[in-house]
Amino acid sequence: MNIELVTIGDELLLGFTLDSNGAHLARELAAIGVTIVRRTSVGDEAEGIAAAVREALERTGAVITTGGLGPTSDDLTKPSIAKVFGRGMRMDNEILEALRARWIAKGWGRELPKTNEQQALVPEGATILVNRHGSAPGIWLEDEKGRWVAMLPGVPREMRGMFADALLPLVRERAERAAGSTRAADASVPVVVSRTIRTTGISESLLADSIAPLAAQLSDLSLAFLPSWPGVDLRITSRGRDAAAAARALDAGEAVLRTAAGAHVYGTDVDDMAKIVLDLCAAKGFTIAVAESCTGGLLGARITAVPGSSHYFVGGVIAYSNEVKATHLGVGDDTLIKHGAVSEETAREMASGVRARYRANVAISLTGVAGPGGGTEKKPVGMVCLGVDIDGEVTTATRNMVGDREEIRQRSAQWALDQVRRRLQA
Numbered sequence: 001m002n003i004e005l006v007t008i009g010d011e012l013l014l015g016f017t018l019d020s021n022g023a024h025l026a027r028e029l030a031a032i033g034v035t036i037v038r039r040t041s042v043g044d045e046a047e048g049i050a051a052a053v054r055e056a057l058e059r060t061g062a063v064i065t066t067g068g069l070g071p072t073s074d075d076l077t078k079p080s081i082a083k084v085f086g087r088g089m090r091m092d093n094e095i096l097e098a099l100r101a102r103w104i105a106k107g108w109g110r111e112l113p114k115t116n117e118q119q120a121l122v123p124e125g126a127t128i129l130v131n132r133h134g135s136a137p138g139i140w141l142e143d144e145k146g147r148w149v150a151m152l153p154g155v156p157r158e159m160r161g162m163f164a165d166a167l168l169p170l171v172r173e174r175a176e177r178a179a180g181s182t183r184a185a186d187a188s189v190p191v192v193v194s195r196t197i198r199t200t201g202i203s204e205s206l207l208a209d210s211i212a213p214l215a216a217q218l219s220d221l222s223l224a225f226l227p228s229w230p231g232v233d234l235r236i237t238s239r240g241r242d243a244a245a246a247a248r249a250l251d252a253g254e255a256v257l258r259t260a261a262g263a264h265v266y267g268t269d270v271d272d273m274a275k276i277v278l279d280l281c282a283a284k285g286f287t288i289a290v291a292e293s294c295t296g297g298l299l300g301a302r303i304t305a306v307p308g309s310s311h312y313f314v315g316g317v318i319a320y321s322n323e324v325k326a327t328h329l330g331v332g333d334d335t336l337i338k339h340g341a342v343s344e345e346t347a348r349e350m351a352s353g354v355r356a357r358y359r360a361n362v363a364i365s366l367t368g369v370a371g372p373g374g375g376t377e378k379k380p381v382g383m384v385c386l387g388v389d390i391d392g393e394v395t396t397a398t399r400n401m402v403g404d405r406e407e408i409r410q411r412s413a414q415w416a417l418d419q420v421r422r423r424l425q426a
């Protein structure tokens with residue numbers, strides 16, 4: 001089954017918002033064997049919305065839109081599409097009451113503002129898609145020929161919730177009907193499913209070299225290399241198999257890539273290095289502390305972004321100046337004078353200093369030249385030194401990071417977490 005997607009909003013055309021809704025819907029639908037054949041973005045303009053939807057309907061008869069369902073004057077999706085179907089708008093009292101009740105329950109005021117009442121206006125003959133994650137209801141509109149448009153909110157969290165709760169079951173049913181299946185859930189429908197194997201600490205070309213000899217074992221799975229600052233993601237995709245066969249093929253493909261990339265693999269799909277490190281700390285009953293110079297708190301932020309991190313993360317010091325490195329972490333003046341702030345010797349003392357002061361099992365330190373200024377011939381921009389102290393055993397390392405200031409900082413934090421992962425897994 002083919003579907004077209006129309007994402008609506010000036011912000012998409014102006015480049016202030018990336019179309020993550022389109023990406024999410026494409027992935028989710030591919031996983032049930034439905035193909036997004038075209039994605040169009042249009043601004044908040046009634047004629048443009050109507051034209052895009054009309055054309056998409058003519059091509060596929062099945063359209064999903066996101067955005068423009070809110071209460072403000074730039075939210076034109078419902079009336080524009082109602083016109084395409086030759087329908088008028090009506091006030092839905094049930095929705096109006098639910099909006100009022102929600103407004104009061106949230107403590108936003110005693111009366112629903114007039115502007116918000118517009119959200120209860122729906123096209124004649126529409127089916128309402130319930131929004132459990134926000135106020136604007138979604139709409140399913142269908143004509144006598146069975147051509148349909150589903151209108152979802154723009155806010156990604158609301159859109160994803162409504163898609164999963166209300167739209168996915170409807171689309172699945174239509175897809176099965178289109179495929180001529182009589183069973184409620186047809187396990188033999190071919191699907192498109194991907195899995196991402198996450199690697200770090202190895203370049204795209206070295207990875208390609210190590211995978212090449214094993215490539216035949218990936219059979220017909222397609223392989224994409226996706227480099228970014230956390231590392232190179234390897235995405236394998238199965239097409240044309242049913243869900244069970246696709247899962248088996250991806251398992252086999254993952255095993256091949258793990259063999260090729262070895263210890264550089266740290267997880268799959270949306271796995272996050274900080275979460276992996278915290279899980280390893282949890283398994284060993286370890287606490288963790290950080291001493292950061294060039295990353296200025298980024299490492300701590302990565303760790304504390306993980307829910308439940310307070311059980312293992314005790315805290316840290318942002319030791320930017322030499323004075324703070326000396327007074328708060330106990331880095332020796334002679335070390336700083338002899339080796340400099342960006343050195344493995346300083347990183348070593350920063351790590352052991354914070355571990356001792358914070359009584360943690362694991363301590364990580366980072367000190368480097370994030371740029372764009374401050375580089376020298378011996379210590380160029382991008383040079384970063386790391387210290388990892390686990391129960392008194394300190395290891396240090398130096399790496400030259402590429403990229404701009406932000407990339408250098410992000411790559412440094414990822415590298416530091418990865419070094420801890422490797423030691424805790426050893």
Ligand code: ATP
Pocket residue numbers: 007008009011012017018019020021022066067068069070071072075136152153154155156
């Ligand atoms: P609201 O009730 O907030 O007005 P809405 O359904 O009318 O919701 P919009 O006003 O179009 O949605 O967008 C709301 C928010 O969702 C904006 O911050 C916008 O940047 C974001 N958004 C809209 N469309 C997309 C998209 N395709 N991908 C990612 N984010 C989006």
